[in-house]
Amino acid sequence: MKPFWAKSLIPLCWIAPLFSSAVMANLPVDDLGKHEILPSRQEAHIVTISDPNIPHTIDGRVHFVDVDRGRYLGALNTGYWYGGVVLPKTRNEIISPETHFSRGTHGKRSDVVTFYDPKTLQPTGEVLLPSKRATTVKAQGVSSLSDDEKFLLVLNLTPATSISVVDLDQRRFVAEIETPGCTQIYAVGNRDFNVVCADGSFMGIQLDDQGQLQKQIRRDPVFDPAADPITAGGARLANTWYHLSREGYVHAFTTRDGNVTAAPTWSLVSQDERDDNWRIAGLQHLAIHQDSRRLYALMIQGGPEQFEDPTDQVWVYDLDSHKRVQVIELEHPALWMNISQGPEAQLYAVGVDLQIPFLFSLWLYFAEGREYLTRLATMSFDTYELASGDLQHSLPRIGKLPNLIQPWQ
Amino acid sequence: MxxxxxxxxxxxxxxxxxxxxxxxxxxxxxxxxxxxTAAYPLLPVWRNGAQAASQAGADPKEVSPGQDPGDPESCEYWRYCAIDGYLCSCCGGTKTSCPPGTQMAPITWIGTCRNPADGKDYIISYNDCCGKSACGRCQCIRNENDTPAYLPANSNNINWCSGGPADVVYNCSTAIILGIQ
Structure with missing residues (x-):
């Protein structure tokens, strides 16, 4: 015989669904075929993460993130061994130097500059380039806009070096300029560019209004690449480009009236810190906040071969006093770091994230080995408030091994 | 590393x-x-025999394990002192030959590595194998004496498959003895 309470529940079970269906309306039928579009730069702060997608390098990508909301917005597919997207300030388009093969990894090679709609991320056109685009690990200095954004320069490396010039208004390849012994490109005006050379000098490239070479200027060396080479990454303040050297010195090169002058170098580390093996780190390790004149550098304590290792330390310096004014500890050890500009600036970093508890990961290392653990590692994209260094968002699983963080401002 | x-x-x-x-x-x-996984080495040293070595598909000389100690599938293997990329030994090739279907880039960079067996410094050529996408196995980076791309002679930041017969598609890296320093 059933107890009383069980008997009472039986009718309730029959009535409950009738009652709930009366109160809760059916969900409306969804529309098919809807597509999201990206917000404009006025509506949201957008940051791009360029990603060669190693080891699946045939499928390079650009990831778009809304850093106000910490939300992944979408991606571009950008072909083989991607070298980084170009984000103009004044043009309503996304510009992407790319390499494609007609049969995936073989067949006819096509190097192109592809233009994308900034809202739909659909390609809107392309310009064919000489099939010589440089494929390098670091994406800094492999392409550059002129200051007026009329021309795009793309570095070639076969390994002979040259530069392809694209007229963006006409969407047309207009010139190839040989730059023997010189590689990374740094814009210093509407028609003027510098490329860094193996002897420690900067070659000047001056274009005419049609994008043809007007003047090529060989200059004297301004640093000693044999003793302490500067790294590929640079940060610009007006016509001065700042670079870090392998030994942790800050170089400032100013271009004026066709000449390049070097300011006295200064060290990121004290002698004690140098003795303790503090050095630069990561693959994108330098940024400058223009309003506050502060320099941000990824730093690590480690051996001389660790200058490209991930680190959780961002050291902040006053550009005028050369004093360190802040240390930001990152949530995840980062290989790439950049900042936005303006009064409410942010710091962005892509770092290593295992997504599993620390002690468990230690156990996995000893139980299963390093190869196993490496397969579990992912990249997280972290957003920090620049002034305080406080973490605002962490977006997990961003790309395989990105090579460039760029805020689109 | x-x-x-x-x-x-x-x-x-x-x-x-x-x-x-x-x-x-x-x-x-x-x-x-x-x-x-990202850094692919090579000094611009042209080796006319590189392609032939690739096609041979095996080490040209047999040596005793004692003369050439270590595991070629391990990043700690002595010849890899300046390598940067995927080890061809794990990818269907060997430390001196490319996997099937790939081609050896003739332009390469070199390192100088000490053989622990005889204490001699050997000049090692890290020719890349090209034409198939990155192997993805046994990645190995040892950044000793690496330089930026504007100093290409020592730069492991350049894809040295560039300009080779199989174009820029990188697969893995070998470690070939060129001689004794």
Whole structure:
């Protein structure tokens, strides 16, 4: 015989669904075929993460993130061994130097500059380039806009070096300029560019209004690449480009009236810190906040071969006093770091994230080995408030091994 | 370089114990491994015989394990002192030959590595194998004496498959003895 309470529940079970269906309306039928579009730069702060997608390098990508909301917005597919997207300030388009093969990894090679709609991320056109685009690990200095954004320069490396010039208004390849012994490109005006050379000098490239070479200027060396080479990454303040050297010195090169002058170098580390093996780190390790004149550098304590290792330390310096004014500890050890500009600036970093508890990961290392653990590692994209260094968002699983963080401002 | 920190930990617990307490240090070591997948080495040293060596498909000379000690599938193998990329030994090739279907880039960069068996410094040529997408196995980065791309002679930041017969599609890296320094 059933107890009383069980008997009472039986009718309730029959009535409950009738009652709930009366109160809760059916969900409306969804529309098919809807597509999201990206917000404009006025509506949201957008940051791009360029990603060669190693080891699946045939499928390079650009990831778009809304850093106000910490939300992944979408991606571009950008072909083989991607070298980084170009984000103009004044043009309503996304510009992407790319390499494609007609049969995936073989067949006819096509190097192109592809233009994308900034809202739909659909390609809107392309310009064919000489099939010589440089494929390098670091994406800094492999392409550059002129200051007026009329021309795009793309570095070639076969390994002979040259530069392809694209007229963006006409969407047309207009010139190839040989730059023997010189590689990374740094814009210093509407028609003027510098490329860094193996002897420690900067070659000047001056274009005419049609994008043809007007003047090529060989200059004297301004640093000693044999003793302490500067790294590929640079940060610009007006016509001065700042670079870090392998030994942790800050170089400032100013271009004026066709000449390049070097300011006295200064060290990121004290002698004690140098003795303790503090050095630069990561693959994108330098940024400058223009309003506050502060320099941000990824730093690590480690051996001389660790200058490209991930680190959780961002050291902040006053550009005028050369004093360190802040240390930001990152949530995840980062290989790439950049900042936005303006009064409410942010710091962005892509770092290593295992997504599993620390002690468990230690156990996995000893139980299963390093190869196993490496397969579990992912990249997280972290957003920090620049002034305080406080973490605002962490977006997990961003790309395989990105090579460039760029805020689109 | 692969998981260098953990490897050293097993050898010298005391020296590394401080880093063991740091989750970030641990992640950093993992990240170092991931970076190894990105950097593809080669000094611009042209070797006319590189293509032939690739097609031969095997080591030209047999030597006793004692003369050439270590595991060619391990990043710690002595010849890899300046390598940066995926080890062809793990990818269907060997330390001196390319996997099937790939072609050896004739332009390469070299390192100087000490053989622990005889104490001699050997000049090692790290010819890349090209034409199939990245192998993805046994990534190995050892950044000693690496330079920026504007100093290409020592730069492992350049894809040295560029200009080779199979174009820029990188697969893995070999470690071929050129001679004794």
């Amino acid at each position: 692969l998981f260098k920190w953990f490897d050293k930990l097993t050898e010298n617990t005391t020296r590394q114990s401080a880093r063991l307490t740091s989750r970030r240090s641990f992640l950093a070591s993992v990240g170092t491994v991931l970076v190894g």
